[in-house]
Amino acid sequence: EVQLVQSGAEVKKPGESLKISCKGSGYSFTSYWIGWVRQMPGKGLEWMGIIYPGDSDTRYSPSFQGQVTISADKSISTAYLQWSSLKASDTAMYYCARRGIAARFFDPWGQGTLVTVSS
Amino acid sequence: AIQLTQSPSSLSASVGDRVTITCRASQGISSALAWYQQKPGKAPKLLIYDASSLESGVPSRFSGSGSGTDFTLTISSLQPEDFATYYCQQFNSYLLTFGGGTKVEIK
Numbered sequence: 001e002v003q004l005v006q007s008g009a010e011v012k013k014p015g016e017s018l019k020i021s022c023k024g025s026g027y028s029f030t031s032y033w034i035g036w037v038r039q040m041p042g043k044g045l046e047w048m049g050i051i052y053p054g055d056s057d058t059r060y061s062p063s064f065q066g067q068v069t070i071s072a073d074k075s076i077s078t079a080y081l082q083w084s085s086l087k088a089s090d091t092a093m094y095y096c097a098r099r100g101i102a103a104r105f106f107d108p109w110g111q112g113t114l115v116t117v118s119s
Numbered sequence: 120a121i122q123l124t125q126s127p128s129s130l131s132a133s134v135g136d137r138v139t140i141t142c143r144a145s146q147g148i149s150s151a152l153a154w155y156q157q158k159p160g161k162a163p164k165l166l167i168y169d170a171s172s173l174e175s176g177v178p179s180r181f182s183g184s185g186s187g188t189d190f191t192l193t194i195s196s197l198q199p200e201d202f203a204t205y206y207c208q209q210f211n212s213y214l215l216t217f218g219g220g221t222k223v224e225i226k
Binding site: 030037044045050059104 | 165208213217
């Protein structure tokens with residue numbers, strides 16, 4: 001079974017750093033893109049960026065460029081989303097999702113990681 | 120970046136109703152559009168890809184159509200489990216974008 005399993009909920013203070021993870025299983029991790037999607041409380045879905053673990057090719061939405069870093073460790077089939085200095089406005093649910101090379105959809109999705117940033 | 124405008128943003132419907140949701144792209148995207156369903160507290164679930172292809176396991180009451188700039192998601196006979204929020208997403212450019220969502224509520 002193809003699965004993406006994300007790391008658990010986080011509670012952080014403004015200014016702290018954070019790295020959340022998304023582990024793929026049941027497929028060749030290096031042959032599919034992994035995307036990240038933000039959902040702020042009560043709001044819609046926002047595409048943040050995407051990485052191809054096979055060669056670490058990474059693309060960012062202009063809205064998130066410079067605000068987060070997307071990376072992957074293909075040796076452990078895991079993609080990451082990280083912040084160097086969190087803000088209260090980063091409070092949201094974050095999802096990872098898989099995209100095939102030529103596919104025009106995301107499937108499956110991870111279960112989501114809730115990040116809460118509060119002083 | 121390509122903008123996707125969904126309408127309506129919310130609707131109320133009864134079980135058995137036919138429901139149509141529209142997604143309009145700011146420029147032509149061929150058939151590079153997917154539709155997702157999201158229930159409260161859950162991750163989105165793929166329903167339709169390539170504008171009109173039904174994902175395996177998705178009930179046939181769901182259908183998608185359109186190409187270029189105008190797309191629709193239709194639920195032919197709304198079921199209790201279909202009350203959720205629906206999103207479109209375009210894959211025409213590397214800058215992927217989502218529509219704002221349509222919340223389908225019980226009338």
